[in-house]
Each structure stands twice: as C-alpha cells, then as structure tokens.
Amino acid sequence: GDSADMDNQIKALVKEYKGINSIFVLNSQGIAVSGASDTGESFIGNNYGERGYFKTAMQGNDAIDPNIIVAKTTKKEVFAIATPVFGDNGKPIGAVCVTLNWASYINVHVLNVKVADQGYAFIIDAKHRFIAHPNSDVHMTDGSKLAFVDKALQTKNGFFDYEFMGKSKVLVFNTIERTGWLVCTSAFTDDLAREAIAQRNTPILFAMGIFVPL
Numbered sequence: 001g002d003s004a005d006m007d008n009q010i011k012a013l014v015k016e017y018k019g020i021n022s023i024f025v026l027n028s029q030g031i032a033v034s035g036a037s038d039t040g041e042s043f044i045g046n047n048y049g050e051r052g053y054f055k056t057a058m059q060g061n062d063a064i065d066p067n068i069i070v071a072k073t074t075k076k077e078v079f080a081i082a083t084p085v086f087g088d089n090g091k092p093i094g095a096v097c098v099t100l101n102w103a104s105y106i107n108v109h110v111l112n113v114k115v116a117d118q119g120y121a122f123i124i125d126a127k128h129r130f131i132a133h134p135n136s137d138v139h140m141t142d143g144s145k146l147a148f149v150d151k152a153l154q155t156k157n158g159f160f161d162y163e164f165m166g167k168s169k170v171l172v173f174n175t176i177e178r179t180g181w182l183v184c185t186s187a188f189t190d191d192l193a194r195e196a197i198a199q200r201n202t203p204i205l206f207a208m209g210i211f212v213p214l
Helices: 002-016 052-057 102-109 147-155 194-198 201-208
Strands: 020-026 032-037 077-086 092-101 119-124 130-132 158-164 167-176 181-188
Touching (some): 002 032, 020 077, 052 077, 052 092, 077 102, 092 102, 147 158, 147 167, 147 181
Antiparallel strands (some): 020 032, 020 092, 077 092, 119 130, 119 181, 158 167, 167 181
16 A cells, blocks of 8 residues: 555656656665656666666765666656665665656756857766757767867866867856766857957856756
C-alpha cells in the first residue's frame, strides 16, 4: 500500500510541475522502489546505482549532476538532481531523485537570449561539450578542438574577442561553480553598437542573467 501511495503522490507532483521529466525513489543499492515520468512510465526495478548523482547522495550530500544524460526510461536529455534519504541512525539509506527535461529548461533559460542581430547564448560543460546551443548541429557536440572553448574554460569568467568564420566575435562567459558549466553569449563585433562594444561585458552579462544559476 505504501508503495502505491508513493507512486500516486509522485505522479501528482510530476503532473503539477511542468518541465519535470521524472521523480523516483532509490534504495541503498540504487534500485528504484517508486517513481514515475511525465508520460506515466514506471521506474520500479530500474538500477541507477552507477549514476554519479546517486553516489553523491549516498555520501550524505545533495547532488547536481553536471552531465546532461539520456534518461533510461524516457530516452530524453535530462538534468538530474538528488537528495539523500536518511535512516534512524543518521546514515543515508537511499535517495529521492528528480530529472528535468533539459530541452524545455534551456528553451526557457538559454536559447531565448538574443544579442544584437545574430548573437546568442549557449552552455559548454567542463568536458568541452556544447550542452545547450541554438544550432541543433552543434548541440551536444565536442568543442575541445575549438581554441576559444579551451581558452574560456581555462579563464572561467570574463570576455575576449576571437575569430569565427573569418569575422570578429565577442565572447562573454561565466562559470557556474557547482556544475562547472560555462554560460556564454557570443555576437559578431560588427553587429554590436559602438556603445555596446565599449561596455560589452555589461549588456551581454545582463542577458546571461536570464539564465538561472543552479
């Protein structure tokens, strides 16, 4: 009865909060004992023991997984967070996990940011991967061979000019320390007004502020 009640509560929560891909409860081995997705799939019996967010939760810490992963059940790109469940002895006995629909999240917080005529926002993870990009051909690709990506990841916060397709661009970027993600905006220099170039870190970082840090 308890498991059925928990499933019903989870289904109600998933339905109520738009953008949630799934909520599920794991035991100490990482096996799902309850859970549901936004489309109604059951999670019971799935093994998440190898997931980084579960391992962190079992150490007694809240977890934000910096790796955008493909969900086992829904096959969607998701962003996962987890919090430990403690037993009477004060030690973790499992975890409650929530996955967010990554496409929905970045559409609201990142991909709607526009700078000048052709400028846009994107996110690079600590492994040089474009985890959010308005160009679907670039989204989720490896950027490790691009010099500006490496430079920005090493610098962490700031701005610089670089050449892209034979034209000068301005890149402004900020690192979210908890995930290691580099939130960036980029625009062609000649698309920006002269005043904006003179104060380029102000208007572009303001646009980046639309993204909610996690």
